[in-house]
Each structure stands twice: as structure tokens, then as C-alpha cells.
Amino acid sequence: GENVEQHPSTLSVQEGDSAVIKCTYSDSASNYFPWYKQELGKRPQLIIDIRSNVGEKKDQRIAVTLNKTAKHFSLHITETQPEDSAVYFCAASILNDYKLSFGAGTTVTVRA
């Protein structure tokens, strides 16, 4: 099955700086890569996703890049704010298969 590895496990950044989280996947058939944000005690929520037919996608301060050849994808958060503090999960699946394989998560702390 799919194996998703996520790094780093914890990330502390100064407010206003950028944060980058990296994930690798093992199954070359995977073509759908969502990112979820989970605030303390809350449910995971989708923040951005990318499909394998594009290399980059942006939504305001967040962006995701995908390198299918190397089988890795990354989440970039610019101009970080205190409300960005949360656990972020990457995931991978085959589109329309729906079985997501998740990374272990990255705890992001934004220091004021």
C-alpha cells in the first residue's frame, strides 16, 4: 500500500516568516494530494489539494508544489500568523479511490 512520510515533525517559526512542510509518497499511481489542518481538539479540515496534472497550486498565503518524478510534495505557508499554529497532515491517494494515506503530521508553532 501507499506509504507517506512527512517532515519535519515539529516546526517553530517567527510570525511573518515562511513555513515549509515536505512529504514523500511511495505509490507512483497516487495522483491526488490533499493537505489538512487540525487545530487543538478539533477535526482535520482540508486547506488545499493538488492533482498530479499540475505542479503548483496557490490559495492566498498557502501553496502546494508537486514533483511526480521524485514523488514528493510540499506545503508552503507565507507570512505566518498565530492562527496558523496547528498540526498539518499531508495525504495521498488515487483519485476516485478515496482511501487516503496520511503522513504522521507536523506541529507548527508560530511565535509572536
Added chain:
Amino acid sequence: NAGVTQTPKFQVLKTGQSMTLQCAQDMNHEYMSWYRQDPGMGLRLIHYSVGAGITDQGEVPNGYNVSRSTTEDFPLRLLSAAPSQTSVYFCATHRTGQGGGYTFGSGTRLTVV
């Protein structure tokens, strides 16, 4: 429109007891799944269903049973609880044939003593 409703929110069980975690959705999503979340391990798939009457095993199915008699409900049964099943459990749904991510329930925090 309640989305995905999980009950209970918290539960303490003794080793060997059985219980059912409930998941109900009102979005007419065909796909429903159960994940467990443990520190440092992300979310791991327990069981999933692509429609009423159809279920299949995920990555960590041992010790759990599921059934899907209706589109709306997907209960998870712990047959004989063990301390290793202490975790936070999330139900997640998706409308097949459409993009976008899962809709998660609010989770059930289970402690087995």
C-alpha cells in the same frame, strides 16, 4: 444539515468490554470511513465503505467490525476492547465522483483501562 455526526464524544471502557461508535451523515455521501489518530502516527484507516452493503478493511482493521445497512450510518464496533485501542477515532465521508476532500466528524476520544 448536520454534516457528519459522531457519538459519543468521550468514552472510557474497561478491557474486554464491547461498544459501538456511531457515525451518521446527512449529505448523501457514498463513501464513509473510520480512522484512528495516535500521537506521531497520523491518521490510519480502519475500515471503509463505498456504499450501503459494501465494506472493506483498511490498514488497521483487527479488533474492529463495521456494517453499512444504510447510506447514512456507518457504526464501528469494538468487540473486546484492549488498551491498544485507546485513541481518537474519526469518521470521514466523501461524495464519490467529485473532487474535494473528506468531511470529518468531530471525533470520539476513547480510553481503554
